[in-house]
Amino acid sequence: MSERERPEGERSELENFSIVGETAIGWDAKTAPNETVDEEGRIVPSGGFGIHDPRAPSRRVYDDPEVVAMREEFRAKNGWKAIEICAPHELKRIARIFRRDGYVVVKDLLDTETLERFREGCTRVLRDILAIPGFEGRKYITETGRLPHRYSYGTASASRHMMHDPVWASMIDLPTTTPILTEIMGSPDYFVSGGGGDLALPGAIEMQHLHTDGIDMGANPDVRLDYARSVGLVDIPDHKAFADLDFRTQRLVIERTPPSMTINFVMTDLTWENGPIRQIPGTHATVASPPKPEDEPDWMRFAALVGAPAGSGVFRDHRAWHSGTPNLSKEIRCLPNLEFVPPWHDERHFMKSMPHDIWETLTPHGQQICRHIKQDSGVWPFGAGVMHPLAGGRKAAHKASKEAQRN
Numbered sequence: 001m002s003e004r005e006r007p008e009g010e011r012s013e014l015e016n017f018s019i020v021g022e023t024a025i026g027w028d029a030k031t032a033p034n035e036t037v038d039e040e041g042r043i044v045p046s047g048g049f050g051i052h053d054p055r056a057p058s059r060r061v062y063d064d065p066e067v068v069a070m071r072e073e074f075r076a077k078n079g080w081k082a083i084e085i086c087a088p089h090e091l092k093r094i095a096r097i098f099r100r101d102g103y104v105v106v107k108d109l110l111d112t113e114t115l116e117r118f119r120e121g122c123t124r125v126l127r128d129i130l131a132i133p134g135f136e137g138r139k140y141i142t143e144t145g146r147l148p149h150r151y152s153y154g155t156a157s158a159s160r161h162m163m164h165d166p167v168w169a170s171m172i173d174l175p176t177t178t179p180i181l182t183e184i185m186g187s188p189d190y191f192v193s194g195g196g197g198d199l200a201l202p203g204a205i206e207m208q209h210l211h212t213d214g215i216d217m218g219a220n221p222d223v224r225l226d227y228a229r230s231v232g233l234v235d236i237p238d239h240k241a242f243a244d245l246d247f248r249t250q251r252l253v254i255e256r257t258p259p260s261m262t263i264n265f266v267m268t269d270l271t272w273e274n275g276p277i278r279q280i281p282g283t284h285a286t287v288a289s290p291p292k293p294e295d296e297p298d299w300m301r302f303a304a305l306v307g308a309p310a311g312s313g314v315f316r317d318h319r320a321w322h323s324g325t326p327n328l329s330k331e332i333r334c335l336p337n338l339e340f341v342p343p344w345h346d347e348r349h350f351m352k353s354m355p356h357d358i359w360e361t362l363t364p365h366g367q368q369i370c371r372h373i374k375q376d377s378g379v380w381p382f383g384a385g386v387m388h389p390l391a392g393g394r395k396a397a398h399k400a401s402k403e404a405q406r407n
């Protein structure tokens, strides 16, 4: 596959775009619908995170009749009738909805200045992701194992996270989010495991398949029971072990102790048209798999969080079924995130993605909750700072970074 010289028009698009408002980024007609690629950019069949959407229009063109028809259907049907939106101080309500639905939307998490900082970071890093021209006339390289025009700040980073970026790091301990996380987790002793987030360019016409971000294997049930009991998440007598509990109580313990969760921050108002995240309520406690794309009922297809305003965030239990939806607009949809694990989490699984120097800039609480992802002083987290849509490019950067530091 040959790389091409990027024409002047596209270069200036990339230099000047913003994630807020209309943009010429996206809508690349040369990138076929459902075209997914492997780690070197070779076209591969449906699979992994690139499960093909059987309903996708046949051309990636803004005013193609099939796209126009799809837009009309989404205008009429997309989004829950009215999503519940909490204010940051409504801690009890937030935790209740999170535990009931597996997610909750909270507005006003980011003040104007913080939102602007996050938008700048998202724009800057997206520019890096899109920097390499696509193969054979395409505008962009599709990310390995994903649907076209959809990228993840986390998986496109050669360190797998964005914790080396001062903007992402500065969101770790916000006056609005820390009390909410403490309420949901039951204590302030939770940890940050990383962060990144996802984005859909205009023209991401495929619906991502419903999935979970973490399957709960029911690990450490007694540790979870002890923790849930100690912080009041469940009311179960001290002498009872997990094995002594009836099925419903065991299930309650597992439900109340998500092994991991995320906050996705909303950079621009989520609309019926710009590819908001969709969430299926109550599925955080479901062990069955989500339906395949062809079997999805309409109420799941259109279960997007339409109406979540810029500056809000979606607190998500990773177990809940969710996905990105088609971005039929001319605006980029970014949902940068931070990922958290509860105090009872097994610390062996942390990736050291945060440079020591960044860690030193955090608040005392921020330092506390990031201590397991911090790299040692003088060691740069392997691969951090290199963004590449292809897994092959990221692997090479990770390896080079490791070798450079060994020598």
Ligand SMILES: [Fe+2]
Pocket: 211, 212, 213, 322, 323
């Ligand atoms: Fe996901």
